[in-house]
Amino acid sequence: MRIEVINTGTELLLGNTLNTHGAWFGGELFKLGLRIERQLTVPDGDAIREALSESVERADVVIVTGGLGPTSDDLTREITAEVLGLELIPDEAALRSIEAFFAQRGRPMADSNRKQALNPVGADVLPNGLGTAPGVYIAPRLNGRSQCAVFLLPGPPRELYPMFRDEVLHRLRALCGIEVAPSVRELKFTGIGESDFHQAVDSKLAGIEGLEFGYCARIGELDLRLIGSDEVIEAARKLVLETFAPYLISDDGSSLEQSVVRLLAEQSKILTTAESCTGGLISKRLTDVPGSSAVFTHGFVTYANQAKVEILGVSQTTIEAHGAVSEEVAAEMAGAALDKAHADIAVAVTGIAGPDGGTQDKPVGTAWVGLAVKGLPVTAFQLFHPRNRHDFRLSVSQAALEAVRRALTGS
Amino acid sequence: MRIEVINTGTELLLGNTLNTHGAWFGGELFKLGLRIERQLTVPDGDAIREALSESVERADVVIVTGGLGPTSDDLTREITAEVLGLELIPDEAALRSIEAFFAQRGRPMADSNRKQALNPVGADVLPNGLGTAPGVYIAPRLNGRSQCAVFLLPGPPRELYPMFRDEVLHRLRALCGIEVAPSVRELKFTGIGESDFHQAVDSKLAGIEGLEFGYCARIGELDLRLIGSDEVIEAARKLVLETFAPYLISDDGSSLEQSVVRLLAEQSKILTTAESCTGGLISKRLTDVPGSSAVFTHGFVTYANQAKVEILGVSQTTIEAHGAVSEEVAAEMAGAALDKAHADIAVAVTGIAGPDGGTQDKPVGTAWVGLAVKGLPVTAFQLFHPRNRHDFRLSVSQAALEAVRRALTGS
Numbered sequence: 029m030r031i032e033v034i035n036t037g038t039e040l041l042l043g044n045t046l047n048t049h050g051a052w053f054g055g056e057l058f059k060l061g062l063r064i065e066r067q068l069t070v071p072d073g074d075a076i077r078e079a080l081s082e083s084v085e086r087a088d089v090v091i092v093t094g095g096l097g098p099t100s101d102d103l104t105r106e107i108t109a110e111v112l113g114l115e116l117i118p119d120e121a122a123l124r125s126i127e128a129f130f131a132q133r134g135r136p137m138a139d140s141n142r143k144q145a146l147n148p149v150g151a152d153v154l155p156n157g158l159g160t161a162p163g164v165y166i167a168p169r170l171n172g173r174s175q176c177a178v179f180l181l182p183g184p185p186r187e188l189y190p191m192f193r194d195e196v197l198h199r200l201r202a203l204c205g206i207e208v209a210p211s212v213r214e215l216k217f218t219g220i221g222e223s224d225f226h227q228a229v230d231s232k233l234a235g236i237e238g239l240e241f242g243y244c245a246r247i248g249e250l251d252l253r254l255i256g257s258d259e260v261i262e263a264a265r266k267l268v269l270e271t272f273a274p275y276l277i278s279d280d281g282s283s284l285e286q287s288v289v290r291l292l293a294e295q296s297k298i299l300t301t302a303e304s305c306t307g308g309l310i311s312k313r314l315t316d317v318p319g320s321s322a323v324f325t326h327g328f329v330t331y332a333n334q335a336k337v338e339i340l341g342v343s344q345t346t347i348e349a350h351g352a353v354s355e356e357v358a359a360e361m362a363g364a365a366l367d368k369a370h371a372d373i374a375v376a377v378t379g380i381a382g383p384d385g386g387t388q389d390k391p392v393g394t395a396w397v398g399l400a401v402k403g404l405p406v407t408a409f410q411l412f413h414p415r416n417r418h419d420f421r422l423s424v425s426q427a428a429l430e431a432v433r434r435a436l437t438g439s
Numbered sequence: 440m441r442i443e444v445i446n447t448g449t450e451l452l453l454g455n456t457l458n459t460h461g462a463w464f465g466g467e468l469f470k471l472g473l474r475i476e477r478q479l480t481v482p483d484g485d486a487i488r489e490a491l492s493e494s495v496e497r498a499d500v501v502i503v504t505g506g507l508g509p510t511s512d513d514l515t516r517e518i519t520a521e522v523l524g525l526e527l528i529p530d531e532a533a534l535r536s537i538e539a540f541f542a543q544r545g546r547p548m549a550d551s552n553r554k555q556a557l558n559p560v561g562a563d564v565l566p567n568g569l570g571t572a573p574g575v576y577i578a579p580r581l582n583g584r585s586q587c588a589v590f591l592l593p594g595p596p597r598e599l600y601p602m603f604r605d606e607v608l609h610r611l612r613a614l615c616g617i618e619v620a621p622s623v624r625e626l627k628f629t630g631i632g633e634s635d636f637h638q639a640v641d642s643k644l645a646g647i648e649g650l651e652f653g654y655c656a657r658i659g660e661l662d663l664r665l666i667g668s669d670e671v672i673e674a675a676r677k678l679v680l681e682t683f684a685p686y687l688i689s690d691d692g693s694s695l696e697q698s699v700v701r702l703l704a705e706q707s708k709i710l711t712t713a714e715s716c717t718g719g720l721i722s723k724r725l726t727d728v729p730g731s732s733a734v735f736t737h738g739f740v741t742y743a744n745q746a747k748v749e750i751l752g753v754s755q756t757t758i759e760a761h762g763a764v765s766e767e768v769a770a771e772m773a774g775a776a777l778d779k780a781h782a783d784i785a786v787a788v789t790g791i792a793g794p795d796g797g798t799q800d801k802p803v804g805t806a807w808v809g810l811a812v813k814g815l816p817v818t819a820f821q822l823f824h825p826r827n828r829h830d831f832r833l834s835v836s837q838a839a840l841e842a843v844r845r846a847l848t849g850s
Contacts, residue, residue, distance in 0.1 A: 050480050051454050058454050065486060338737075
């Protein structure tokens, strides 16, 4: 089945609104074992006609979003009916539900909203509980032009998502003859080079029948997605982990911070952070995770030397002797944070994010990570990520969280 | 000039990677007065051939991203050369620069990287300082199929953005005959309702000849983009600020955190933060700004009550009497942070991010922001943003930074 998605909306092409529909639809369809062959974004108006005319000739299912509103720019209904050779007629039930939408909110219904109740003859009206725009489903047998099924859906995600779940999903499964959706499993890795990983995994997995897999590289992270039957996925997972188990963040799609929070919770341990160059990014990431309050209680953002001395008790002498970005200071920060927060593990980072502040000895991109585990000697390691400020900080936070994960798993 | 953008990458259609290229290109081209007529996303492999074949027949300029890497999936160079009837030959300079990229990082170059130095005969190699994939520019006269100019650019934003700025922009201007690009000015506002703002600004700016403007709504922020001659932009800016000056974050596109850091630097003041529900997000945002170390020295992430008491010295009695999410605790946190950090301003937040932890009196989405300014009584105000965890935390950080901005500007 060839599926194409057309997102309409001039605002999506002017740089101020991010089109999140492509990724969202991709994810939803992927769960059914379906893939989008093409996603198009076009401005409002006549561009929809051109795009739709082409897509219905090529695809088995076309999903169009946007342009179902009441304004003069909203032409998706009209143009679709024209392209497919269908007459638009007012749907009484749809009109009543739009009237009810306004009545419930105590607002008058504008005359322009009446056109939202127009529906191609014979097509299904898809109810919209959260907005005025009903969706439309045009079955292949109604299409006067090709054998393609067409869905017209509202653009705003909070209207689109429930309509997709309640009205589109079962029609799609029926159209595509899907009885059992395949399984999907995402493995996340860190600390390996992208090309090395791809080469090795490509050759490991090449022979497995019925397996699909794909990669995604992020800063400090490589994701591998496995699709197939449960047995095939398990076989692939084992093969990959034979070599790459030490680099595995998670095999259930959890982020590094989610994995760290889960490991801490399982071991009833408290983590604390002492951050210089990352300025709170590590604690922000940890507290992104719901339930992190059970394992994270204190974080120290000691951006200035004075803060390292006063708040953590790092020795002024150490800073003067070795500089704030040094093994010694990273280690003292971690040790001090562990004590101050009565924690089980402390991770500390200090580095030069740039663009200024680099020296010949310690260029921009240099960082030290200190790790203190209760009852063990404090350790520290150096990083060098000469990247832009944003990517540098993200890399350092990733390395710090990975160090915690390794301490917790003993790997 | 008809411009089309093709983004290649299976990962963009599988739901794990958001395609930010559409919006980004839209914004960059809009600054030149150009618009994208169509943006397509297609998977790696043969879909690129079909999409490119169609686009080069229809458009004057086609920009392709992705598929320039070393793996077997990366076929953009090969397929483009085939579609346009051009021979691919190794470019010696490109090969040397890829070799240098690996040498600099002390890593061996894989054999697969050699194909990245292949270039269509006569086409310009676009250097990539930040990755191994050089870009390609194929002028209309080289194109064996149509009069369309074709750019092949790397997918990763950190490689794409500088290449676009350094290598694509001037070629695009020449292609499109743009001598003087119009000016663009972005005004950022906060604390106003979106519909009220749009209605008022629409009617204010409707009469100005030669002005284009557009909106973008973000969490806790409304952006207004003005495009036109300098005089027209200035007239529009004045009209909008007649009503909305008190809500202005910046009129030069600066983010709220950039504005706050700049104001602090101008006034030689030090800010400190005491964060509970935001868990470091506020200090992370402040330290995203280069040079923030001059105005931000200490941050306290006191996620647990115990941390509020031990690290800041909030009174246990206050917490017991009013709860951690209360006016009193927010105020004590701010006052204590001000003292501990010897700062001029302190902002503190405490709230219920959810999904758990809400009560009937204090549902998820409740937060208090405390503000302490040296020499003035501490103040606090309540927020209620019943949103998902991510949006709630972003909203609270925005309100906290806005409170600091208002304290600094006396507005």
